[in-house]
Amino acid sequence: MTSPPPAAKPKSKKILPLAIIAVIIIAILLVPVALAGGFTVPVSKLTFNETTGSFTHDTTAQVSTSTVTVYEYYLSIRSRGTVQTTDTDVSSSGGSTNITISLRLTNPSNQTIDLGHTNINGGLGTRSHTIYLSIDQGVKVPGTYKLDIIITVNLSVLGVTASASATITSSFTIS
Numbered sequence: 001m002t003s004p005p006p007a008a009k010p011k012s013k014k015i016l017p018l019a020i021i022a023v024i025i026i027a028i029l030l031v032p033v034a035l036a037g038g039f040t041v042p043v044s045k046l047t048f049n050e051t052t053g054s055f056t057h058d059t060t061a062q063v064s065t066s067t068v069t070v071y072e073y074y075l076s077i078r079s080r081g082t083v084q085t086t087d088t089d090v091s092s093s094g095g096s097t098n099i100t101i102s103l104r105l106t107n108p109s110n111q112t113i114d115l116g117h118t119n120i121n122g123g124l125g126t127r128s129h130t131i132y133l134s135i136d137q138g139v140k141v142p143g144t145y146k147l148d149i150i151i152t153v154n155l156s157v158l159g160v161t162a163s164a165s166a167t168i169t170s171s172f173t174i175s
Contacts, residue, residue: 032070036135040067042174043077044139046131049088052097052153053124061131061149061170077132083118084130092123095157101129102150108143124155144173 033039044065050057068077083101103115115137120127133139133147149168154161 032074036070044133051126055164063172086128088126090123090125097155100152104148106146113138
């Protein structure tokens with residue numbers, strides 16, 4: 001007598017891993033669209049410079065507004081944070097500073113939203129700051145927005161401490 005042929009694996013065991021992979025891919029593609037409410041989002045980019053020590057700063061921020069895909073926004077822009085700072089000429093040999101940048105956004109409905117603050121510690125010198133605003137910060141509907149950027153600087157030079165504060169106000173329009 002011969003033995004019966006071996007039983008074939010059920011197809012469901014082969015399909016299950018493929019189904020799981022398909023669900024993960026669909027979720028990755030659809031979740032950003034669901035969160036944003038569409039395939040594109042408006043992004044406003046504001047840049048300004050400040051110099052601690054002499055506490056000079058740009059009186060207005062340069063503003064540009066663009067529309068990007070939700071994937072670019074969530075995977076590239078948002079992942080780096082709302083406030084990004086680059087030291088252009090900073091040294092701790094002359095002293096140290098603590099900079100606080102606070103953001104207040106007024107939307108087209110004239111509601112003010114406190115976007116929190118960012119602290120920067122380091123040496124004295126010039127820094128370039130870039131602020132990205134989009135759907136997560138309340139920039140969603142068409143209209144004119146106003147951003148108040150409040151800069152507070154506490155510095156120490158040769159054991160002497162000083163403080164200063166300034167506000168930069170910028171407006172931008174989302175269409």
